[in-house]
Amino acid sequence: MKKLFILAVICFITLKSEAQFNYQFTDESIPVTGVQYGVVGGGITTQLFNRDDVNAISIKPETINFNYFAGAERIRWYTPHFGIGQQVLLWNGGAAYSGALDTTDNAPTMEAKTRLQYIKIPALFYWKSYNRWHPDRRLRVNTFFGPYIAMLGSAQEDWRVNITGSDDYFDYSLKSGTYIGIDKDSNQFFNGNADETEPFKLIDYGFVMGAGAEMRLWRRTVVALTFRLDIGMAEVENKDFEVNAPDGTRYRFYQDVIGKFQPYTSALGPDFDYNRPETRNVGFGAQLSIRKYFGAK
DSSP, X not given: OHHHHHHHHHHHHHHHHHHHSOSSOOSSSSOOSEEEEEEEEEXXXXXXXXXXXXXXXXXXXXXXXXXXXXXXXXXXXXSSSEEEEEEEEXXXXXXXXXXXXXXXXXXXXXXXXXXXXXXXXXXXXXXXXXXXXXXXXXXXXXXXXXXXXXXXXXXXXXXXXXXXXXXXXXXXXXXXXXXXXXXXXXXXXXXEOBOSSOSBOSEEEEEXXXXXXXXXXXXXXXXXXXXXXXXXXXXXXXXTOEEEOTTSOEEETTTSSSSTTOOOOGXXXXXXXOOOOOXXXXXXXXXXXXXXXXXXX
8 A cells, every 4th residue: 555655646746747847848938839030041062963964075064063042941840849941042053064175185175154043942841859858958950851942033154165275265155145255355256146035944843951950049049050952853954945156057055965065066967856864953062040939839
């Protein structure tokens, strides 16, 4: 009987403590649920993945192509572990390329940049670590995953052809409606026609994933440093986009080529189709978020 009494007392104390303990710690002192608003930005290396470009003999994509993004975010934490949020980002993407124009000795070399600017909106599922025995812990693991959709704001191709053995070079620039060439003395030697449509498609979509840590700075303010990977699922090149070559031949800039920026050979004929595969956006980098809780659940 004595043992049963002691056990009953222990159970009563345990249940009473369980009922009084605030699992979600949603009081106004150090919230872990509720709505967060904040700003986010970071540095990324971006690529336009295309199998033909990767396997090209000469001009290839560069591994590092530094870009940046910035914007705002909102997260609704439904529990101390789980939340759903959105970001609205000004996203700078694209790719960098370099190599020789052909495989001959002393061939001219090229350095090129594809510059793409998007308004990107990811919808993300968040998870963060939480220990109910230490609800005031400052450092937490933070991960997220979800889809995104992006709208193209501007697109431009820029490249420079360097003449081997001399200091001569020629700069080219291509965007909607404009295709020009300028020499090192800033003289325009080429002004070709280009379609008025964008060289890249208006809509991109894909997935985002990331992981890192967040730290509470003040009672309602946290800062999070995470690494993110953005993988596009849509074709981004407008393969019907046409330009005039310097010799006057009209061709599709992204389709009638062996690899990007490889010389077009008009002798192949206007109906020749290289069947270029799809090109997709890829980005990897780090982001820094500063967020503040506005109310608890």
